[in-house]
Amino acid sequence: MEWRDQGILLSSRRHGETSAIIEVFTPSRGRHAGIVRGGTSRKISPILQPGAQLDLSWRARLEDHIGAFTVEPVRSRAAIAMGGRLTLAGLNAVTGLIRFCLPEREAHLPLYRRTETLLDLLGQDDIWPLAYLKWELSLLEELGYGLDLGACAVTGATEGLIYVSPKSGRAVSREGAGEWADRLLPLPDVLRGVGPAGDAEIAQGLKTTGYFLHTRLAGDAASKPLPEARARFIDAFNRSI
Numbered sequence: 034m035e036w037r038d039q040g041i042l043l044s045s046r047r048h049g050e051t052s053a054i055i056e057v058f059t060p061s062r063g064r065h066a067g068i069v070r071g072g073t074s075r076k077i078s079p080i081l082q083p084g085a086q087l088d089l090s091w092r093a094r095l096e097d098h099i100g101a102f103t104v105e106p107v108r109s110r111a112a113i114a115m116g117g118r119l120t121l122a123g124l125n126a127v128t129g130l131i132r133f134c135l136p137e138r139e140a141h142l143p144l145y146r147r148t149e150t151l152l153d154l155l156g157q158d159d160i161w162p163l164a165y166l167k168w169e170l171s172l173l174e175e176l177g178y179g180l181d182l183g184a185c186a187v188t189g190a191t192e193g194l195i196y197v198s199p200k201s202g203r204a205v206s207r208e209g210a211g212e213w214a215d216r217l218l219p220l221p222d223v224l225r226g227v228g229p230a231g232d233a234e235i236a237q238g239l240k241t242t243g244y245f246l247h248t249r250l251a252g253d254a255a256s257k258p259l260p261e262a263r264a265r266f267i268d269a270f271n272r273s274i
Contacts, residue, residue: 034093040057040062042056050073054072082109123161127165166224182225193207197218198217221237232273235270
C-alpha cells in the first residue's frame with residue numbers, strides 16, 4: 034500500500050532511538066500518522082516542525098498499518114511562528130484543534146484548503162485573528178455543526194440579529210430574545226460578515242464559536258476537554274487588544 038500527497042505537519046514525537054512519529058493533515062487522506070525513519074537526525078528533525086508544508090510519501094504492507102513516511106520540505110513556517118507570542122499561539126491552536134476534532138484518515142478537502150490559507154497568513158497580526166475566527170466557523174460547518182445566522186429563529190426577521198441560541202446555533206433578534214436574552218450568546222456583526230471587524234467583536238465571536246466547539250465537539254469536558262492551545266491563543270489575543 035502506497036500513496037503520495039502534500040500536507041501540513043500537525044505534530045512530531047520521538048519513536049525509539051532514531052525515528053519519529055508524525056501526524057499530518059492532507060487534502061486526500063485527512064489526518065494521518067506514520068513513522069519517519071531517522072526523524073531525530075540533524076538533517077530531518079529541523080524539517081519536522083508543526084505547521085511545516087511537506088511533500089509526503091507513505092508506505093505500509095497493509096492499509097490499516099501505521100506505515101512509514103518519507104518527507105521532503107515544501108516550506109517551513111517555523112521562523113514566522115516564532116516571531117511573536119500571538120503567532121505561535123495561533124499556530125498551536127490550529128494544529129491542536131485539527132488533531133482534536135478530525136477523525137483519522139477521513140478527507141476534509143475544503144477545511145484543508147482553508148487551513149493552508151490560514152497558516153500562510155501567520156505573522157500578519159492585523160488580519161490573522163479575523164481569519165482564524167472564520168476558520169473556526171468553517172471547522173464547525175465541516176463537522177456538521179455550522180451556525181445559521183441569516184434570520185431570527187423566533188420571528189424570521191433578518192434585521193436586529195444580536196444573539197445566537199446556544200441550543201440550536203441559530204440567530205435571534207433583540208425582539209425575539211425577550212426575557213431569554215441573558216441566556217443567549219453574543220452575535221457580533223463580524224460573525225455574519227457585516228461591518229468592520231474590530232478586535233472587541235472578534236473576541237466576542239471567538240467566545241461564541243468556543244461555546245459550540247466545547248459543547249458540540251468536546252462533550253464532557255472532564256473526559257475530552259478542548260486543547261489548551263486554543264485557550265492560550267484566546268488569552269494571548271485578549272491581552273493584545
